[in-house]
Amino acid sequence: GGVDFDDPRIASLPRILLMGPRRAGKTSIQRVVFHKMSPHETLFRLEATQRLERAVVDHTPLCRFTIWDFPGDEFGMMGGEGGIVGGGMDGKEGEEGSPDNGQQNSYDEIFSKATAIIFVLDAQDEPYDHVLQSFTDTVTRAVRANPTIAVEVFVHKVDGELFLSDEAKYDCRRDVMQQVADELADAGLSHDAIPISYHLTSIYDHSVFEAFSRVVQRLIPELPTLEHLLNVLVSTCSMEKAYLFDVASKLYISTDSSPVDMQSVELCSDMIDVVLDVSGIYGMGGTAASKANANKQLQDSALEEKVDGDEGFGDATGDAGNKLTGGDDMDNAELDSPPSNDAGEDELLGKLIVQSPPSPEEDTNDADTGGAYDSESSSTIHLSNGMVLYLKEVDTMLALVCLTRAENFRKKSLINYNIGCLKKALRALPLKNQGAAGM
Amino acid sequence: MAKKKVLLMGKAHSGKTSMRSIIFANYLARDTMRLSPTLDVEHHHVRFLGDLVLNLWDCGGQDAFYESYFERDRETIFRSVELLIYVFDIESDCPEKDFDHFAGVLEALEENSPDARIFVLVHKMDLVAEEERELILEDRRRLIEESCVGVGVQHFQCFGTSIWDETLYKAWSEIVTNLIPNIGVLESHLADFCRICDADEVVLFERATFLVISHAQAKSDAREIDDTQQGLITGGDDGSVASGGKDDDAGDGIASTLAGTNMEGGEDGTADETHSNSSPIHNQTGERGATSPQPPMSPGGKTDNKQSAKPANQLSAPSPIPQFDAHRFEKISNIVKQFKLSCGKAQSQFQGMDVRNSRFTAFIDAFTANTYIMVIVSNTAQNSQEWGRGVQKAATLLNIQKARSHFEQFIPRS
Ligand SMILES: Nc1nc2c(ncn2[C@@H]2O[C@H](COP(=O)(O)OP(=O)(O)OP(=O)(O)O)[C@@H](O)[C@H]2O)c(=O)[nH]1
Numbered sequence: 001g002g003v004d005f006d007d008p009r010i011a012s013l014p015r016i017l018l019m020g021p022r023r024a025g026k027t028s029i030q031r032v033v034f035h036k037m038s039p040h041e042t043l044f045r046l047e048a049t050q051r052l053e054r055a056v057v058d059h060t061p062l063c064r065f066t067i068w069d070f071p072g073d074e075f076g077m078m079g080g081e082g083g084i085v086g087g088g089m090d091g092k093e094g095e096e097g098s099p100d101n102g103q104q105n106s107y108d109e110i111f112s113k114a115t116a117i118i119f120v121l122d123a124q125d126e127p128y129d130h131v132l133q134s135f136t137d138t139v140t141r142a143v144r145a146n147p148t149i150a151v152e153v154f155v156h157k158v159d160g161e162l163f164l165s166d167e168a169k170y171d172c173r174r175d176v177m178q179q180v181a182d183e184l185a186d187a188g189l190s191h192d193a194i195p196i197s198y199h200l201t202s203i204y205d206h207s208v209f210e211a212f213s214r215v216v217q218r219l220i221p222e223l224p225t226l227e228h229l230l231n232v233l234v235s236t237c238s239m240e241k242a243y244l245f246d247v248a249s250k251l252y253i254s255t256d257s258s259p260v261d262m263q264s265v266e267l268c269s270d271m272i273d274v275v276l277d278v279s280g281i282y283g284m285g286g287t288a289a290s291k292a293n294a295n296k297q298l299q300d301s302a303l304e305e306k307v308d309g310d311e312g313f314g315d316a317t318g319d320a321g322n323k324l325t326g327g328d329d330m331d332n333a334e335l336d337s338p339p340s341n342d343a344g345e346d347e348l349l350g351k352l353i354v355q356s357p358p359s360p361e362e363d364t365n366d367a368d369t370g371g372a373y374d375s376e377s378s379s380t381i382h383l384s385n386g387m388v389l390y391l392k393e394v395d396t397m398l399a400l401v402c403l404t405r406a407e408n409f410r411k412k413s414l415i416n417y418n419i420g421c422l423k424k425a426l427r428a429l430p431l432k433n434q435g436a437a438g439m
Numbered sequence: 440m441a442k443k444k445v446l447l448m449g450k451a452h453s454g455k456t457s458m459r460s461i462i463f464a465n466y467l468a469r470d471t472m473r474l475s476p477t478l479d480v481e482h483h484h485v486r487f488l489g490d491l492v493l494n495l496w497d498c499g500g501q502d503a504f505y506e507s508y509f510e511r512d513r514e515t516i517f518r519s520v521e522l523l524i525y526v527f528d529i530e531s532d533c534p535e536k537d538f539d540h541f542a543g544v545l546e547a548l549e550e551n552s553p554d555a556r557i558f559v560l561v562h563k564m565d566l567v568a569e570e571e572r573e574l575i576l577e578d579r580r581r582l583i584e585e586s587c588v589g590v591g592v593q594h595f596q597c598f599g600t601s602i603w604d605e606t607l608y609k610a611w612s613e614i615v616t617n618l619i620p621n622i623g624v625l626e627s628h629l630a631d632f633c634r635i636c637d638a639d640e641v642v643l644f645e646r647a648t649f650l651v652i653s654h655a656q657a658k659s660d661a662r663e664i665d666d667t668q669q670g671l672i673t674g675g676d677d678g679s680v681a682s683g684g685k686d687d688d689a690g691d692g693i694a695s696t697l698a699g700t701n702m703e704g705g706e707d708g709t710a711d712e713t714h715s716n717s718s719p720i721h722n723q724t725g726e727r728g729a730t731s732p733q734p735p736m737s738p739g740g741k742t743d744n745k746q747s748a749k750p751a752n753q754l755s756a757p758s759p760i761p762q763f764d765a766h767r768f769e770k771i772s773n774i775v776k777q778f779k780l781s782c783g784k785a786q787s788q789f790q791g792m793d794v795r796n797s798r799f800t801a802f803i804d805a806f807t808a809n810t811y812i813m814v815i816v817s818n819t820a821q822n823s824q825e826w827g828r829g830v831q832k833a834a835t836l837l838n839i840q841k842a843r844s845h846f847e848q849f850i851p852r853s
């Protein structure tokens with residue numbers, strides 16, 4: 001089914017633009033991160049993008065946005081004055097005559113409404129001069145149209161023979177940064193005036209997920225609150241680290257403020273694979289009998305939620321925050337605001353999200369993860385180094401994954417209780433990026 | 440210690456070394472792009488299940504080598520072969536020559552090792568569009584059969600494989616289980632264990648490769664057997680959870696005594712029972728018992744069970760065992776092996792895990808010295824509540840622990 005991107009609820013979502021020259025890897029990145037395409041499949045399953053392709057990412061209430069994948073051909077002309085988005089919008093054949101097509105957007109307009117640009121550079125395609133020239137032009141124009149736009153550079157394809165060592169990757173990033181700084185200076189702009197983040201990425205390892213996580217985190221207005229909640233959880237339960245993951249994309253949308261160790265993120269993200277894959281095999285129902293049973297289970301759990309709510313939810317929403325903070329004043333007044341109509345809206349939200357397709361693409365594998373991951377999803381993994389990974393559902397397609405020492409994991413009921421508090425606090429958060437709620 | 444000679448043959452670049460490296464040397468599929476071509480014959484000794492040593496002869500596939508395989512080294516290569524794995528590249532540009540070589544190999548094998556088992560892998564199936572795979576594989580299978588019949592070979596097994604999905608594990612599990620002596624005994628004990636645990640399914644994996652070596656599934660009539668006799672904790676079907684301790688008369692020798700049934704001491708305890716508490720709960724305070732309402736072990740809980748059990752108790756009903764994905768074992772192998780490698784990258788190993796949702800819990804745990812075990816328990820009315828699942832989990836983990844030493848003697852050592 002097509003998605004109406006002019007629908008105000010979708011149009012108001014944060015927008016991430018993927019730009020860069022032909023074959024830089026834009027579409028691959030999008031497919032690998034959001035459609036579970038395996039990296040080697042991009043070698044023979046992707047064709048050059050002919051026109052702008054847009055997709056909605058909407059798995060979990062906290063993390064919603066649209067991705068705009070531009071054809072590489074147009075990249076060179078974006079910086080030029082009066083550029084027009086060629087080829088119309090969204091490459092569905094037979095839609096040529098759609099009203100969408102007539103109303104061609106200029107790049108200025110696109111930039112002015114975008115939240116972030118990801119510029120993808122093929123690190124294996126030297127020299128970069130020409131490409132970085134176009135990049136500088138584009139950035140200059142984008143920043144003029146929208147001074148708050150976030151500019152992210154993916155120095156991409158840092159894998160294979162050329163990039164066996166980390167040194168080689170860092171060198172490459174340094175070169176790119178230097179060249180961009182020079183270009184910007186030539187254009188009369190200081191590099192400091194335009195904050196640009198650089199990421200080393202490859203679809204063949206975890207780096208592209210890490211980079212995209214960082215990009216997405218900047219879109220979430222509630223980030224400071226989330227970080228605060230996780231800080232409290234981590235210190236209350238003596239955990240080493242806690243992450244909130246968007247289960248469908250495996251991007252982490254928040255973590256506590258202790259330093260992030262790439263290896264632990266990767267392990268947590270691999271754990272999500274295990275949970276989804278194993279649940280996809282054994283936790284999807286099966287025969288009619290067990291389906292009936294499962295339905296019963298679902299009803300039961302729905303009931304449980306309600307009882308839960310009756311007992312304590314109303315006064316616990318504020319309360320929950322307090323418990324988590326261990327008495328600290330929540331510096332976030334929003335949490336304490338009465339959940340008056342929130343509750344109803346939340347319920348509605350929950351329902352609608354489950355039904356809304358994760359993306360407008362036909363061939364999504366991730367559509368069925370919804371059944372495997374449910375309100376009772378959880379997993380524990382014991383490692384030989386004395387650490388425990390613990391994953392628990394905290395919202396629709398949202399998982400808390402924490403890393404804790406085995407000796408601090410003994411009182412699991414207490415950890416669960418505190419996670420329950422976090423869960424309530426999350427539900428009580430008034431969400432700002434509500435755009436797609438009515439999809 | 441038994442050494443089994445395994446020939447790995449097929450045209451150059453067909454993927455032999457890739458497969459071997461993924462299965463036995465913990466390569467990731469994408470790492471195989473860097474492999475250099477195999478020259479002549481490479482000998483590899485790989486251990487399987489501790490004591491079984493596979494002597495892999497990875498035979499370089501360039502035409503020039505075949506001449507020497509068939510002439511000068513004929514006996515050296517084809518003598519006392521236990522098992523032949525012949526690999527066809529689905530993208531081969533010259534299939535006729537492949538089949539010539541294949542026929543030559545079969546002939547030499549018949550002559551020197553007539554009892555060798557034969558496996559043919561049609562490899563790189565990922566390069567064929569999914570909807571055409573079955574057809575193309577069928578076509579190849581027919582050609583292979585013709586070749587076999589041509590030289591009088593009756594028995595062979597043929598698999599479509601790819602290093603990019605679980606088909607690799609399917610084929611290699613099948614191959615290695617063929618080398619394990621007395622696998623039947625192991626299977627029957629696993630079936631007992633499955634019944635006792637009230638599990639839907641139990642699967643045994645070899646520790647290093649994560650290849651499936653045996654599995655058992657719940658039978659519909661299995662429920663009738665009185666499992667209290669076993670001295671193991673049952674999933675709570677008959678409420679015998681806390682009874683335990685009937686030591687040595689365990690009929691078929693599985694496990695003995697319970698370590699005491701104080702499940703509360705279990706690392707897991709039970710969850711979410713502390714609604715009443717209003718002060719912040721610190722992990723370290725450890726006052727759980729003090730403030731929480733009466734936890735699950737109470738007889739009250741048991742009555743509750745009985746009431747809610749009847750209507751939804753699919754277990755005692757005749758038949759409906761969930762129909763799971765036919766490729767689940769090799770998928771699990773693939774999933775867990777990938778995760779094992781991730782742990783390796785983080786300088787650690789994984790010892791055990793559980794995964795659950797509203798319908799099931801899977802336990803995957805280090806088992807005997809050379810195996811991992813997976814136990815699948817589906818959610819029933821009894822354990823639908825949080826505490827019920829806590830008990831179920833503790834019971835299953837305890838059962839796994841109890842069965843460890845018992846099974847040690849049934850994991851074949853040759
Ligand atoms: N080595 C390597 N190759 C990659 C990586 N990402 C993408 N590729 C390859 O780059 C090629 C082009 O990828 P696309 O995603 O189609 O590039 P694009 O930027 O969308 O190109 P246009 O649609 O033409 O603008 C494909 O063959 C991918 O397999 C990467 O991280 N490493």
Ligand SMILES: Nc1nc2c(ncn2[C@@H]2O[C@H](COP(=O)(O)OP(=O)(O)O)[C@@H](O)[C@H]2O)c(=O)[nH]1
Pocket residue numbers: 449450451452453454455456457458471472473474475476477500562563564565566600601602603
């Ligand atoms: N697409 C695809 N490529 C494969 C597969 N297995 C191996 N390859 C590739 O085939 C090439 C040759 O493999 P190699 O193991 O060296 O072949 P050998 O000469 O038979 O040992 C490598 O580049 C592998 O990455 C497969 O299942 N699918």
Ligand SMILES: [Mg+2]
Pocket residue numbers: 026027028047048049069070071072
């Ligand atoms: Mg593209």
